[in-house]
Amino acid sequence: MKKIPKFKSEDEERKFWSTHDSSDYIDWSKAKRVTFPNLKPSTKTISIRLPETLLSDIKFLANKKDVPYQSLIKMFLYEKIEEELGMK
Numbered sequence: 496m497k498k499i500p501k502f503k504s505e506d507e508e509r510k511f512w513s514t515h516d517s518s519d520y521i522d523w524s525k526a527k528r529v530t531f532p533n534l535k536p537s538t539k540t541i542s543i544r545l546p547e548t549l550l551s552d553i554k555f556l557a558n559k560k561d562v563p564y565q566s567l568i569k570m571f572l573y574e575k576i577e578e579e580l581g582m583k
Contacts, residue, residue: 496522 502508507524517523545553557564
């Protein structure tokens, strides 16, 4: 097993790994699965058409709750999905 060199910068490390195989430096058979519970899940932008009255009502409720309306929509969707999947 080769020793991983010390790098002066991330750019230097990036260049190194782009031209070297990590299996020469790391014993992947000893790797352990880990989780990162504090990472925010990645999001994907979507487009959805809503009746204007529905959007107005959502914005009104969001304003009452002092939250952005898109966040309120996500909260509503999440709650309904939990309910439908029997998670609540």
